Amino acid sequence: MADLERLSFNQMTAGKASLREVMNACLQSGIQWIGPWRHAIAENPVQWGRDLREAGLRVSSLCRGGMFPAATSEERRKRIDDNLRAIDEAAALGTDLLVLVNGPAPGRDIQGARQMVADGIGAVVSHAEKCGVRLGIEPLHPMFAADRSVIVTMDQANSIAESFSPGTVGLVIDVYHVWWDPRVYDEISRAGERIFGFHVSDWIVPLPDTLMGRGLMGDGVIEIQRLRRAVEQAGYKGPIEVEIFNERLWSQSVSEIATQVAERFLKVV
């Protein structure tokens, strides 16, 4: 069971269950890492950080900052302020990684929105450095280009990250979002020490739903082990986070979900 040491359970894999329930299910299943979302800890990140640590859990990342593109400079300023708060929350919680999901374009100008992402990261990076929080750009699958993230390839994420210090801005690589990319292995090598996080799930055929149709590892077509080997060869030794949005999975109890996640992790990741 040594390998379970690498497994992190992203809170959203248990759907709308409370962070307390997720915490308990992780402990019961031998899972040692947890990935909370901001809505769950924002009221008291210091207390949550203490509770999780005292229970024996480590926090792999905080989801999520980002969402930089907006139609007006005032709104973009608000998004930047929100990211400064997210950085503070990550530091208070006791994790050194904030995941950035970078948002859609406010209109049809996707290239302009991509520049807003680079500018937004530039506006918060010094605060992140001061707080000891790394910013992990997560490229989303291109099917989310219109509604969730104008950053849709590892090439884009690497290019933005490379304009900042390697210890501060890097990538969160989720196999569901990048497995299709003909350049995925080249971009993993290129990212190297900038790989801050690695997320696993699977791509079911036929896809039940773009957002809510992710599968448990082993239920789809992604070469998960090959991708894991590639990120490890590139130098990544951190937690491997399971993040699955799937209504059918969510209909089960949190402990059933955690048990299955641990089993699949040992078997196919």
Next chain:
Amino acid sequence: MADLERLSFNQMTAGKASLREVMNACLQSGIQWIGPWRHAIAENPVQWGRDLREAGLRVSSLCRGGMFPAATSEERRKRIDDNLRAIDEAAALGTDLLVLVNGPAPGRDIQGARQMVADGIGAVVSHAEKCGVRLGIEPLHPMFAADRSVIVTMDQANSIAESFSPGTVGLVIDVYHVWWDPRVYDEISRAGERIFGFHVSDWIVPLPDTLMGRGLMGDGVIEIQRLRRAVEQAGYKGPIEVEIFNERLWSQSVSEIATQVAERFLKVV
């Protein structure tokens, strides 16, 4: 109305309507080009070619060949034979363009399947040249990587095309499939004279369905005019094909569909 000269009506935009109905609707709406599918003309492509020409319509392309990857060499051979037949059908119909949609991987090895596509095209290219039929590789959106096409970027399509003569193997660029790509304008320039076809529709937010959720031009977020200008600057002067899979659109009469397509084409393409 001069600009309608460029509009081609892909048969599937009218769903399950017969090619005869589509032909008549095009004539009524002042549409001068048509894009048939193989199932509609395969029984008698020569006769269909004659009927379409005599009605005053030109054929922009035949959909579709491709689907090269398969688990066994015998099955791959069958796919190649089918492409040879598709080339014959295109020539008999009187079009010089066969659209290639290249199929999913037979297993999890997407890289291996991509090689099968290049090999498959290599196996049919001399027959295509002999018949005067060009092969247009259509990269599909990455959300189809698991079930319809392992070719999901213009970079891939350009790379494969470049290993063949520019007059024989090129690209069919569909805005729905490529609009998200950060490299789209660079790859359009790169394709240049290899742009054999240009398809338009729109990306609705939220997306109703991956396959059946395409919108009429103007109903979504794609910068269609900018993409059209780019392909024209790259040298493409051919027909602009409207290909929309959408159950809601299909529930209307063929003539209503053709009228809307022509209106939107003049207004927003």
